Amino acid sequence: MTDQAELGLFIYGIVPSDVEPTPDAAGVGDPPGEVEAVRQGDLAALVSEVGLEQPMGRPADLTAYQTLLDGTAAVAPVLPVRFGTVVTGPDAVQDLLSAHHDRFAEALDELEDTFQYTVHGRYDEQELISEILAENPDAAQLAEQVRGRPELESREARIRLGEIISQSVELRREAENKQLVDAVGGYARHTAPRQPSSELDAVNVAFLVGAADEDEFVAAVEEFAEQRRDLIRMRLLGPLAPYDFVSAHQLVE
Structure with a gap:
């Protein structure tokens, strides 16, 4: 079992706060992490836990990243986050959403139904x-x-x-x-x-x-x-x- 101190959050994309990951959504890593939403104001980030020492970039990881984002885009606007972006925990995700809230929200509005x-x-x-x-x-x-x-x-x-x-x-x-x-x-x-x-x-x-x-x-x-x-x-x-x-x-x- 991996210690909590060795875990980080892999960020996939930014979405409106009412978006919920599907129960079967699979993230990156081996075994694949459970995808969750970290919310701040009108925004949420789709994330999953990964080991900080775990190498990223396997074909399976890229597939999981794209599958999650493409599936999300089919039902809601999404701002992709660069593949491989990992932060220390939920507080860091909320800080990101808070610092750029208005710009992210405006971009999501422009991407609605596209x-x-x-x-x-x-x-x-x-x-x-x-x-x-x-x-x-x-x-x-x-x-x-x-x-x-x-x-x-x-x-x-x-x-x-x-x-x-x-x-x-x-x-x-x-x-x-x-x-x-x-x-x-x-x-x-x-x-x-x-x-x-x-x-x-x-x-x-x-x-x-x-x-x-x-x-x-x-x-x-x-x-x-x-x-x-x-x-x-x-x-x-x-x-x-x-x-x-x-x-x-x-x-x-």
């Missing part, structure tokens, strides 16, 4: 390279030069071909992200471009969508994806907590 959706698409590598070679004579010539030749012997040509392809992907990605925002952004309150997670990323944009616009937004994304299905493998992630739009740390900092 969700984050993330559109992530990745190029089909063979289709992409085929298109680039068809459009760029220099790239096509270099590809012909290196075909069937030893890597060391064709090193300079391979490097130049790689540079051309990389530059072309970057320009295509910029154009695709703009076209995505133009096509579906009208159904979102805010948009937030995200950094590529792979050199083959085609689009990666987060959208803050109001509940009343969800159906139209999803339909617009599906139409956008259908138009590019031979070249881009598209995924729509959501509804999610508003990770890319506002967090308790951003308001504090």
Whole structure:
């Protein structure tokens, strides 16, 4: 049994004070901690006990953190707190809520009935390279030069071909992200471009969508994806907590 002195509180997110964790809500840690609400005024923080010496960052911990926040966002506005934030106890949580009460409350009001959706698409590598070679004579010539030749012997040509392809992907990605925002952004309150997670990323944009616009937004994304299905493998992630739009740390900092 862990001594009380060795425990801290892991903070997941800030919510309105009337939000109650579901009985089956599981927190981070091994075994998973029980999720509770620490209240102060009109606010509450969702927390669970963790051992102060317990390492965080296991895949199971990240999953538990996201599952709790996404599930909460489905029923109430939530301000995510940066993963790994641990304080000494309930008094520290209440001090945080009290010190930033008005800013947190205002942000929660703005997030009422909204969700984050993330559109992530990745190029089909063979289709992409085929298109680039068809459009760029220099790239096509270099590809012909290196075909069937030893890597060391064709090193300079391979490097130049790689540079051309990389530059072309970057320009295509910029154009695709703009076209995505133009096509579906009208159904979102805010948009937030995200950094590529792979050199083959085609689009990666987060959208803050109001509940009343969800159906139209999803339909617009599906139409956008259908138009590019031979070249881009598209995924729509959501509804999610508003990770890319506002967090308790951003308001504090």
